Amino acid sequence: MTPVSDPAVPPHAPLADYGYAPARFADDFAALCTEYGLDAAHVRPARVLSMHYGGAFVVVDDGDQGARMLAKASGVHRKSMREDARNTPAVGDFVVVSPATEGEVVLEAILPRRTMLVRKAAGEGVVPQVLVANVDLVVIVTALAGPSDGAATGDWNAARIERYLRIVREGGAKPILVLSKADLCEDREAILEEARTLLPPEDVYLASFTEGWGIEALTERLKCGETTAFVGSSGVGKSTLLNRLAGSELARAGAVREKDGKGRHTTTHRELFRLDGGALVIDTPGMREVGLYSEDDEHLARQFPEIAELAAECRYSDCKHGDEPGCAVRVAVGKKKLPKGRLEAFVKARDGLVRPPPGSKKRVKIVPRRGRDE
Ligand SMILES: Nc1nc2c(ncn2[C@@H]2O[C@H](COP(=O)(O)OP(=O)(O)OP(=O)(O)O)[C@@H](O)[C@H]2O)c(=O)[nH]1
Ligand SMILES: [Mg+2]
Ligand SMILES: [Zn+2]
Incomplete structure (x- = not known):
């Protein structure tokens, strides 16, 4: 495994300095290897630093320092992500990786999370999303x-x-x-x-x-x-x-x-x-309310199920389908798979909803936002 040869990325501290304590994870690590049929001598731990279009940037030990590598999910792990959105790696995750090509590793599995911040993203029903x-x-x-x-x-x-x-x-x-x-x-x-x-x-x-x-x-x-x-x-x-x-x-x-x-x-x-x-x-990027407008989300998802489904593929989990890179909804509009008017109607409906103050059931109209501003 050779590190990403980007001169802008300095050598990282070893994984131990990113919160990984081998003793604490030993049992979980061994259990995952058994479950996924991984050769323990072949795989190693890593921590997710950020999510990227093609996968997760992780820090992994390389000699006595850490290296940043792109970790792409294995076929088996991708399947588990499709089955449960919570299996999508999140920043802060400790993961098990195996060597791939230069600068890249394969993300085999996620070690059990000690804590997490979960948001209910819009979707068919409510899809939990680990932030x-x-x-x-x-x-x-x-x-x-x-x-x-x-x-x-x-x-x-x-x-x-x-x-x-x-x-x-x-x-x-x-x-x-x-x-x-x-x-x-x-x-x-x-x-x-x-x-x-x-x-x-x-x-x-x-x-x-x-x-x-x-x-x-x-x-x-x-x-x-x-x-x-x-x-x-x-x-x-x-x-x-x-x-x-x-x-x-x-x-x-x-x-x-x-x-x-x-x-x-x-x-x-x-x-x-x-x-x-x-x-x-x-x-983290600014959020409207961490998963707390689930009522509105659910309502919107019922009104616009096809958009909720596409939104799950957006690069950013809190994508507003404005000018964010990697927006699957806008790509669908570009490819004429989603009528532009549908997205406009969605944005209008979403932005017209603000949470009523506690104790009141009334919804208040606000001036529609432009772009990604809130
Ligand atoms: N006067 C004052 N300005 C502040 C303070 N903290 C941040 N700012 C200014 O507020 C603006 C926004 O700050 P950011 O740190 O980018 O805010 P953020 O929470 O990271 O925003 P997002 O990345 O969009 O989620 C900047 O122009 C800051 O200089 C503060 O305590 N006092
Ligand atoms: Mg910021
Ligand atoms: Zn989007």
Whole structure:
């Protein structure tokens, strides 16, 4: 197995520095080898760093350092993915791979997940979709304000945070909450107080990623060898926080439309990074609500079953079928397999739905979004 010969990809730390402890996985590893009829001397463990069109980018030991390789699922594993969407590898997964060609390995199986963040994606019924796996901590980021004009366009919403908390806990990880852009918000103390009723007060942080406050306290939560995922709406500062923690421009952080303070989906895919101190961090693209609009999703999937089916093939699980690369829905429109009007009707129906506030059954109309903005 020779590493990907891309000069832009530096040598990686060995797999042990990506959270893999051979002793902890020994039994599972042996069991998978038996189940899949794999020669234990031939296969090795790896961890998924990011998902790519052709497969998963994994880190695998190569001598005494780690190498990044493209792992393509074996025929047997692809079959299991078709049978259950949860068998699709997710960022953070520990997997079993065997050698293939230069820079590539075959993904044979996924080691049992300790924790995961699952979202119910739209589909025929509701298809569970694993967003990230084997995370210890999930940092839910919510912005207290819009971009820079101080307008009250923050995305604070206690009910939504409670749903995030529930999903994270259901997946077995520990949630903490960060109120970002505190530099732009006058009411921050009041919101902080409300937030501290939702989870243990010591798990709520007030921060400004641009001015640098609150970051040191957060750093202490990210432990060497542990994996932390950042989740939250687009534009709340997840990638900015990652870059602050890393002390370098690991991920691209984006500008925000000044007018309404909404993000622009600067991050387009989930990716696992290793910080110098040894903490592992997964940056994720902004989400509307992690799997929590399942009612709407189900409703939409019933109305537009053919789109729900195509969407399962989009490169990004949270694809909005706007201008994302690898969008299977738009490809189908291009090939005239799906009438353009159907997609337009779908987008209209989807964007016209916003969650009613708790206690109310009424749906509110909002101005249709353009492109991938939310
Ligand atoms: N004033 C202020 N601006 C911030 C803060 N955190 C982030 N920003 C700005 O908000 C914008 C969006 O930040 P990102 O880090 O790209 O947001 P994100 O959550 O990664 O967004 P997606 O990748 O789209 O999900 C950038 O212009 C940041 O400079 C903060 O604490 N205060
Ligand atoms: Mg980002
Ligand atoms: Zn799509």
